[in-house]
Amino acid sequence: MEFGAWPHVRGDLASARQGASAFLDRLSAEEDRAETDRQNWVATWTKTGDAYCRLADLKINKRAFDEATEAWLCALTAFEVARRLVADNDPRSANVSAKVETGFQRIGSALGHKVESVQIACCDRDELLAYYLPASTPNSPAPAVICISSEEETGAMLLGRLLPVVIGRRMSVLVISYEDLENHSRGQSKVLLSSCFDYLSGRPDVDSTRIAVYGDGLSAVLATDFARYDRRIAAAVCDGGIWNWTRSLRSIGWITSTADGADKDLTPAYRSRLARQLNCPILVVACGRGIVGVSEAINLQADCTAARIDLELAMPQIMRGFPDGNVENFVTSDDCIFRWLEQKLAQDPAP
Template sequence: MEYAACSHKGGGLSSVRRRAAAFLDNLTGEENPGTIARQNSITKWTNIGDEQCLVGDFKARKGDSNEAAEARLCALTAFEVARRLLDENDPQCEEVAARIEAGIQCLEVAPANIERVKIASCDCTELLAYYVPAGNHDLPTPAVICISMEDESEATLLARLLPAATNRDMSLLVVSHRDVSNPARGLSQALLSSCLDYLSARPDVDAARIGVYGEGMSAALATDFAASDRRLAAAVCDGGLWHWTRMRASVVWMSRIADEPEDGMVSAHRSQLMRRLRCPVLVVTGGRGVVSVSEAMKLQTECIEERIDLDLAMPRMIKSSGGSIENFVTSDDCILGWLKQKLAFNAAPSSQQTDLPDINAQVLGP
């Protein structure tokens, strides 16, 4: 088996991820859900994942735990490609989700050592999360609190990020949007601060190098969290643009004023929340996110003028009748690469240009 055999060679995971990235880059908008080409691709990537699971089981029986873990990470990447291709109402979604869940369960043993942890929250309840320690156990390492999109579980996000996080010497604490989002003012920030408290107390985590990463609506949660808790060292968030856009729409609706506010006033309001952040920020714009490209670029221009450390990332998206498909491989590599850079011991100050990893679309630094 071609794809199973690649796990026996060096660079098995990197090979599968390169193949996945190239496949997603070469998708065309004509490959819509339900077409023969799309179904063939779903079957292909599901089969690749199944083959890698068999390799993982075989290696585990032989006692090769590292190679077994690598094969299972290859499987998670393949299943994620298949999941992206599926229409959300397709019955196959449940089958792929079950495969992903089984893959996570297999990795909850050495050497991955994925932990299911309970975090005491501010309202005396317990918050469940996944914790993935960094590979380096000699020194405390950076850590990132990762918040899933509103319509995805923490297990789904973990399965996608695990292959990308390999060998980055960063620990991950993965939580679901559902568990940390709360309409009560300040409660979401308090819940996320409990997560930060948990990480800060761990001996394998450097408390001075903890970041946050929010996807979709969780990007707005990450912004509020970074503005309220100065302990964070980096944030992948929306830069306050969701709140700004919502507030602007409400004002226009209530006042029935068609005229746009003056540019200076718009600029001041748009960058108001960013001034409260004291850590480097990466705003992921376009695609399935909540931030428009035009507003993000205006915000970046204003941040450059005020010497605020903000970068933009714009993942490559393929448009089809079933929605947009993101090249998650290059996107995740870019985001985790940016976090590793900003959480490094000698991170570049905000006044300097940083060399960001390639996202295969465009990453704009100040």
């Protein structure tokens, strides 16, 4: 298979992301050459990202700042492809991750898309580090999304991945790291996330009635708990309560033993009851980097449809067969998630 890098880097973000998505969709590895293929792909996509960085620097020197921004966003996309492919034990792993983490800093310092590092004060005198990217509509309050990284990513890595998706969507994002929440109890995590909501609602550039939460990976559980706890949330990308529901089933032996008819009748009602507690539109990401299985998500959606609960599914394309895990098409998945958020956070038309 070809390495999938573009023959000429032009700084066209739409083409760059289409190329990355097409590469990931075609991705496969023969077992006897998987490691060789992977090493070649990592090298090629890293070099492609570096080429976009050089193009961005040239555009900055020519004061073509919009074109430089687009080239940097192309670079972040290329580096993210490389990061998805590099093996954990590969010495290049830290280098590729660092390129993703620091990419947004170059965009902010050189091109005016200022990413703010903010310390959010909490009621227990604790502080939470977050990254804030304001919307591109400074003259009117815009919707905002609290984004929580997966357990495998830092907040900076998540922001680097999302920048090509969110810039230009006229919404603000506040990005926090899963590791900053995991050391707290789930009750404390909900309070910390409410402090994030308070911070956003206090900003003049944010519409406090249109603030959503998005939890990636295990953070989908935190997003569910938070949306259930704080009724101000306008939309949630989360697990829809599946993690808690499955854990409850296991704790009473419903999975390892045969449930009787009454239990089977109660299961749909219990699933939909957990989702109903969120009181906002829900998007559940099934499979992929999420923690929700496809069959569980489909059952949940059917139960919620019957109960007239606004719940939708996203099922990203997964490339299987790699020794240390599957590779997800993050390009289409992230685009899908933020299109959904954009739709749910849109202002209601005037009567």
